[in-house]
Amino acid sequence: MTMVLLTAIGVGAATIIGAVIGFIFKNITHKFSDIVLSFAAGVMLSAAVLGLILPSVEYGGKFGILITVAGIFTGAVCLNLMDKVVPHLHKLTGNDSEHHSSTNLDKVLLFVTAIAIHNLPEGIAAGVGFGAGDDTQALIIAGGIALQNIPEGMVIIGPMLAAGVSPRKTFLCAAATGIIEVAGTLIGYFAVSVASAILPFALAFAGGTMLYVISDEMIPETHSHGSERGATYALLAGFCVMLVTDVLLG
Numbered sequence: 001m002t003m004v005l006l007t008a009i010g011v012g013a014a015t016i017i018g019a020v021i022g023f024i025f026k027n028i029t030h031k032f033s034d035i036v037l038s039f040a041a042g043v044m045l046s047a048a049v050l051g052l053i054l055p056s057v058e059y060g061g062k063f064g065i066l067i068t069v070a071g072i073f074t075g076a077v078c079l080n081l082m083d084k085v086v087p088h089l090h091k092l093t094g095n096d097s098e099h100h101s102s103t104n105l106d107k108v109l110l111f112v113t114a115i116a117i118h119n120l121p122e123g124i125a126a127g128v129g130f131g132a133g134d135d136t137q138a139l140i141i142a143g144g145i146a147l148q149n150i151p152e153g154m155v156i157i158g159p160m161l162a163a164g165v166s167p168r169k170t171f172l173c174a175a176a177t178g179i180i181e182v183a184g185t186l187i188g189y190f191a192v193s194v195a196s197a198i199l200p201f202a203l204a205f206a207g208g209t210m211l212y213v214i215s216d217e218m219i220p221e222t223h224s225h226g227s228e229r230g231a232t233y234a235l236l237a238g239f240c241v242m243l244v245t246d247v248l249l250g
Contacts, residue, residue: 003130004127004185004186004189007126007130007139007185008126008127008181008182008185008186008189009182010142010146011123011126011142011145011146011178011181012178012179012180012181013146014145014146014147014149014150015119015149015150015152015153015174015175015178015181016153016175016178017153018149018150018152018153018154018174019153019154019156019170019171019174019175020153021153022153022154022157022174023157023171031227031230033154034221034223034231034234035222035230035231035234036234037148037152037221037222037231038218038219038222038230038231038235038238039147039234040144040148040150040151040218040238041148041214041218041219041222041238042234042235042236042237042238042239042241042242043144043147043148043239043241043242044144044145044148044210044213044214044218045211045238045239046144046238046239046240046241046243046246047137047141047143047210047242048125048141048144048206048207048210048211048214049207050137050140050242050243051137051140051141052125052128052141052203052204052210053068053072053203053204055132055134055137055203056071056199056200056203056204056207057200059132059199059200059203061200064200067200067201067204068203068204069204070201070204071202071203071205071207072204072205072207072208072211074204074205074208075121075205075207075208075209075210075211075212076208076211076212078121078205078209079121079209079212079216080212080216116177116180119149119177119178119181120180120181120183120184120187121206121209122145122149122209123145123180123182123183123184123186123188124184124188124191124206124209125141125145125188125207125209125210126138126141126145126181126184126188127186127187127188127189127190127191128188128199128202128205129141129142129188129206130188130189131188131189131191131193131199131202132199132203137246140242140246142185144238144242145181145210147238148213149178153177153178156170156174156177157170160173188202219231219235222234222235
């Protein structure tokens, strides 16, 4: 339980670390942030497949593949429904949100709210990994999510400051999005621990949410500033780093 709690805090703290970086480097280039986000996407892709989806098939027994496919699509559909209510990264980080006008404050706050809401299922994915009983895979999954949270924390800062939000409130908002992820991690862990029968579906559901975030949000965002080739290789590098790590850790 101690490891789960520390990991949950670490995953949430990654957003705060990103926010601090965002304060220090307010004018960080899109190209750099795209490379970091792409690498994180590769890490998450590998973690979703190796740490969630394949174990879901294994634990599902005779109907493992059916349970896994159903779980993946259920996770993706749930996030799609959430997107219809509150759009996320690539839908709100365009030039309009960066104008130095307080008229954009509502849009920026919507952007921050979107990140907070989407962090919940990401946290659940990390918690489900621990609930499966494989701490190594769980740490890999959590590491991938934490890595993705750093650039996510970075992109919160600029638009909020530009919209006239004070540095103190900006930092607190960024921290709040990380705290949501801590809660999600604990929810995922306890849900699977209490009802082990739902483990295969829960693993696939978490994997589906991660695949949705990668395809619908991270990749479009990293390909929207003219750095497609670098972003693609960064994604492949992230995937391979996690693949090698998984093999070496057995």
